[in-house]
Amino acid sequence: MSNFAVLLLKEERALFSSPIAYVVMTVFLLIMGYSFTLSLFLSHQPSLVHVFFQIFVLFMLTGPLITMRLVAEERKLRTLEVLLTAPVSEIDIVLAKFIASMSLFVLMLLLSGAYAVVLAYFGDPDLGPIYSGYLGLLLFGATVVGTGLLASALASNQIVAALIALSVFLLFWIIDNFGMLLPSPFDTLVVNLSLAVHFRPFAVGSVYLSDVGFFPSAALLTLLLSVRALARR
Amino acid sequence: MSVAVSPIVQARHVTKWYGPRRAVADVSFTIEPGEIVGLLGPNGSGKSTIFRIICGYLAPSSGSVEVAGYDVMADSMEVRRAISYVPEDSPLYEHMRVIEFLRFMGNTKGLRGRGLRQAVEAAAERLDLTGVMMMPTGKLSRGFRQRVSIAQALLGDPKVLVLDEPTSGLDPHQVIAVRDLIGSLGGRHTVLLASHVLPEIEKIATRVMILLDGALLTADALKHAAASVTLRLRAAGPEAEVRSALDAVAGVRDIAAAQGGGGEASGVEPAVYLIEAERRPALAPDIVAALVSRGIAVSEFTEAAPDLERIFLGLTRRPAKAAA
Numbered sequence: 001m002s003n004f005a006v007l008l009l010k011e012e013r014a015l016f017s018s019p020i021a022y023v024v025m026t027v028f029l030l031i032m033g034y035s036f037t038l039s040l041f042l043s044h045q046p047s048l049v050h051v052f053f054q055i056f057v058l059f060m061l062t063g064p065l066i067t068m069r070l071v072a073e074e075r076k077l078r079t080l081e082v083l084l085t086a087p088v089s090e091i092d093i094v095l096a097k098f099i100a101s102m103s104l105f106v107l108m109l110l111l112s113g114a115y116a117v118v119l120a121y122f123g124d125p126d127l128g129p130i131y132s133g134y135l136g137l138l139l140f141g142a143t144v145v146g147t148g149l150l151a152s153a154l155a156s157n158q159i160v161a162a163l164i165a166l167s168v169f170l171l172f173w174i175i176d177n178f179g180m181l182l183p184s185p186f187d188t189l190v191v192n193l194s195l196a197v198h199f200r201p202f203a204v205g206s207v208y209l210s211d212v213g214f215f216p217s218a219a220l221l222t223l224l225l226s227v228r229a230l231a232r233r
Numbered sequence: 234m235s236v237a238v239s240p241i242v243q244a245r246h247v248t249k250w251y252g253p254r255r256a257v258a259d260v261s262f263t264i265e266p267g268e269i270v271g272l273l274g275p276n277g278s279g280k281s282t283i284f285r286i287i288c289g290y291l292a293p294s295s296g297s298v299e300v301a302g303y304d305v306m307a308d309s310m311e312v313r314r315a316i317s318y319v320p321e322d323s324p325l326y327e328h329m330r331v332i333e334f335l336r337f338m339g340n341t342k343g344l345r346g347r348g349l350r351q352a353v354e355a356a357a358e359r360l361d362l363t364g365v366m367m368m369p370t371g372k373l374s375r376g377f378r379q380r381v382s383i384a385q386a387l388l389g390d391p392k393v394l395v396l397d398e399p400t401s402g403l404d405p406h407q408v409i410a411v412r413d414l415i416g417s418l419g420g421r422h423t424v425l426l427a428s429h430v431l432p433e434i435e436k437i438a439t440r441v442m443i444l445l446d447g448a449l450l451t452a453d454a455l456k457h458a459a460a461s462v463t464l465r466l467r468a469a470g471p472e473a474e475v476r477s478a479l480d481a482v483a484g485v486r487d488i489a490a491a492q493g494g495g496g497e498a499s500g501v502e503p504a505v506y507l508i509e510a511e512r513r514p515a516l517a518p519d520i521v522a523a524l525v526s527r528g529i530a531v532s533e534f535t536e537a538a539p540d541l542e543r544i545f546l547g548l549t550r551r552p553a554k555a556a557a
Contacts, residue, residue: 001340001345003340003341006337007341010326013328013329014328017328018328077327078320078322078324079324079326081285081318081320081324082318082320082324082325082338083341084289085288085289085290085316086313086338086341086342087310087313087314087341087342087343088313088341089310232292
């Protein structure tokens, strides 16, 4: 077992022994179940577009709750001193925390897959937008986790970490509205930083390379910065 | 022909700034393999910061530290393999049981399978943890937390052990057990420990370093002690006369009237004085001769044992601040 696997196991245990994971999952499923039922009965359309937009917003709201403890808690409890003086690399530590948190997002997406199964069983949905929606949510989830992890690595307090991450998500969710007010070429630049602008095509069934590249690039950038935040003490 | 032993820890002009505050100021020292070195200093003197720099947790603002021949910044991973750290207050992962925590820490140090199992069992036995192995670390008493923390440090057989206040929170029996354990580690491991309890450091350490306001006052307080001598004198005579006679003796640095000497310095009843002086030949005869020549009777004159507490207080006295 590699050091990464050892750290991943530790992070998974920490995550799933904490009540936050179960509270987040419960709230997520309750809201999504209600939303799915409502949109289905109102629209009579076998589509998950509304559900995907709901999940997009819920990820932004619940992501900081999941990621806020990742580093800030270790710093507060001073276990970070034990971890960072053991012979494990900062890259392994950050990746383990990232993958463990992603596993919770993946689990939530898998559970929400019940809605797709219900649609496929009782109706004849267009599967393309469903696949692309889930792909978009997975990539967006990586950005959410990466940003939350970076906020946790920079903040000494979990609440502050959650607030930083939430503020960043809200800003980049609606930043396209501000971008449109700017002169060219700044308008394009700022609009293209918007999370909603890059997610919207996925939800409606269009997969563009620019959108596919945007979320992993953002996630990678946050991971690199997180490693740097841990390494630079 | 003597073989030169390279130091296991070498700090060169280490300085650490926390914003505008300087926590460590140009500290240099070396530690030889197998030594048990105590680091003493008042709260906020920079002990924990130095430990964190040695272990690679903090980067020095300037200067360098080598552990086992590796630079803590450039070869951080090699240093981490050579060193084990027990931070103050024994931070543990609260969601883990003791056995899980020890296995996890053993895993991070590269132990796997049977080797891991044996190392965990040996450390648990050595620290008397076998009865609490299945308990969550969050439910342990402070003493057990401390022992679990020391047990994890022993895993992987590190060359250097860095222990920050290893006996804080332990009851007297546990203190003796940990002290014996640390004593037994010397030789095979190099141990660097910080403690506020001076007599304890005196009992465990083979060398004592003293820090004040981030500066290293002495890298060997016990040697410093050997360079000076404290004499206990019981003499009958006016205090001013006694002081004047002693002041005239070469090498006498400080004269203090001892508390509880059993007499007043009135000149009728003998009073007790503690004299700090440079160690030199014929010091005692010179003192006695100086007193007797002035008609002062000497009823007791002995050498006090080197007292680390006295050295510590003497070195860490802040004259300007104390006077203010």
